[in-house]
Amino acid sequence: MENKIIKSAGRRRKLEGIVVSDKMQKTAVVAISHYKKHPKYLRYFKATTRLKAENEGNQYKTGDKVIIEETRPLSREKRWKIVKKI
Secondary structure, eight states: OOOOOOOOOOOOOEEEEEEEEOOSTTEEEEEEEEEEEOTTTOOEEEEEEEEEEEOGGGOOOTTOEEEEEEOSOOSSSOOEEEEEEO
8 A cells, every 4th residue: 555645735823912921942932813603692802822832032021912833843842833923
């Protein structure tokens, strides 16, 4: 049986968030807010996800609104890269 390599032509996901921590070297924590629907009560509530993103040169500081892009694994928890400031 022959293994076929299938390359996906999909785009990398991009998310918008706010830098909440820049204390690490080359890494920033970005908070992504979104709304979820409660399964029982069917109400929407705000949920926040904190993602670690590559901050090369430490140019993005706490409070900056940024766009992050999915990338290859850079470390154990880091799978995102900051693209630009809004």
